[in-house]
Amino acid sequence: MRPLSQIALVLLLGAVAVPLAARFVPGTHPWLARAGLLTPLQDAGIVVPPAEAAAGGPGGGQGGGQGGALVVAAPAAHEILRDVVTAIGSARGVQAVVVSPEVAGRVMVLRAVPGQAVKSGEVIAELDAEQAELAVERAKLVYEDAQATLTRLERLAGSGATTDLQRQEAELARRTAELALATAERDLADHRLVAPIAGFVGLIDIQDGDLVTSSTVVTRIEDRSSLIVDFRVPERVATLVKPGDPLTAAPVSTPGRVLDGKITAVDNRVDETSRTLRVQAQIGNDGDALRAGMAFRIALEFTGAEYPAVDPLAIQWGAEGAYVWIVREGKAARLPIRILQRNEKAVLVEAALEPGDLVVTEGVQTLRPGAAVTLAEAERAAG
Numbered sequence: 001m002r003p004l005s006q007i008a009l010v011l012l013l014g015a016v017a018v019p020l021a022a023r024f025v026p027g028t029h030p031w032l033a034r035a036g037l038l039t040p041l042q043d044a045g046i047v048v049p050p051a052e053a054a055a056g057g058p059g060g061g062q063g064g065g066q067g068g069a070l071v072v073a074a075p076a077a078h079e080i081l082r083d084v085v086t087a088i089g090s091a092r093g094v095q096a097v098v099v100s101p102e103v104a105g106r107v108m109v110l111r112a113v114p115g116q117a118v119k120s121g122e123v124i125a126e127l128d129a130e131q132a133e134l135a136v137e138r139a140k141l142v143y144e145d146a147q148a149t150l151t152r153l154e155r156l157a158g159s160g161a162t163t164d165l166q167r168q169e170a171e172l173a174r175r176t177a178e179l180a181l182a183t184a185e186r187d188l189a190d191h192r193l194v195a196p197i198a199g200f201v202g203l204i205d206i207q208d209g210d211l212v213t214s215s216t217v218v219t220r221i222e223d224r225s226s227l228i229v230d231f232r233v234p235e236r237v238a239t240l241v242k243p244g245d246p247l248t249a250a251p252v253s254t255p256g257r258v259l260d261g262k263i264t265a266v267d268n269r270v271d272e273t274s275r276t277l278r279v280q281a282q283i284g285n286d287g288d289a290l291r292a293g294m295a296f297r298i299a300l301e302f303t304g305a306e307y308p309a310v311d312p313l314a315i316q317w318g319a320e321g322a323y324v325w326i327v328r329e330g331k332a333a334r335l336p337i338r339i340l341q342r343n344e345k346a347v348l349v350e351a352a353l354e355p356g357d358l359v360v361t362e363g364v365q366t367l368r369p370g371a372a373v374t375l376a377e378a379e380r381a382a383g
Helices: 002-024 026-034 038-043 050-054 130-159 164-189 376-382
Strands: 069-074 077-099 105-110 123-127 192-194 199-201 219-234 246-251 259-270 276-284 295-310 316-318 321-328 331-336 338-342 347-350 358-362 373-375
Touching: 069 321, 069 376, 077 199, 077 276, 077 338, 130 164, 219 295, 246 276, 321 338
Parallel strands: 069 373
Antiparallel strands: 069 358, 077 219, 077 295, 105 123, 123 192, 199 219, 219 276, 246 259, 246 295, 259 276, 295 347, 316 321, 321 331, 321 358, 338 347
16 A cells, blocks of 8 residues: 555656646746647646747736836936036135234334224324434435535536536435435335235234334235135046136035135146145125135036936846846847936936937836837827
8 A cells, every 4th residue: 555655646746746847947848848748738728838928928918018018118318427526625815915014113003903994005003103204304304405505506507606526416415315315204104004905904913012023913904805715626637627617616614505606727737645636716705704714615517428318217236237128129128337427317327229229217127138018108008
């Protein structure tokens, strides 16, 4: 009885295993055909005939269409490759001057306060000028005496009471006295500290009564009607940056605010240590809301060639990298791509797309290379 039970068990297992293998393992079909079992299994509906399998099975395939898997596909758009370079830069006034006295002396009175707007030539401070005033008076007396002597000699020239040499010496004395007077007046003017440019006065480091010299820094005047921003860009864009190019500058302290500016100067060499190029840009300061020394986030945009743009949903990944499914002549094909740039709406790629190719965005799970596909749009139109 035991051998019979074993034989029955083997037959039962074979009766179950053969249909399952025929159904789910297409590689067994040639063996089953030689054994004469494939045709009965096809007649029983256990094995799908090859013609129906190629068409997606009875009823038109997995996607419900009559030509193959149902997919959503569209031609690839084309967009310009835009390379955006960002950097952090520091701002300074369009003009800035450190103010120091021309001569040594004691401060008598300060006429400006920190933060005050001054015009060019406006007095900031006055030094003790008593000695300089006396020197000017003395020089005036000498000049007036020399002038009177020259006038007297010229009046006597017609009577022969004077010589040409005397008149020349008198003329030289007058001119020397004139130069001495001009020097004394210039020295007196240097005792008044004036603003060399229009701008805003910075902190003043002296007070009334202090003794100052020509090396004493009194204050700093900065013209911030517009700002100069210094920043650096990588050497890969060194040949693309040119004076006059537009850019955007966003103050780090106030996120969301974006200002327009333009490049004003580009350095003539790349720094060998950082491999960057120094660039200067100018931005406006309407309303005087910005200050020198503030940090700005700079954005430069460079346009390149035109590339295909596909929907982010179309991007697939495999062992060899990124790829997309395309519909070419009604068949599915797997096309390798190289991603160049991403944004919220599209992905710019480098791919061997041909005219008429459609990029699949939905239904990629059911695709196989060379399989027939049905477009969802065509399916709806047929319905």
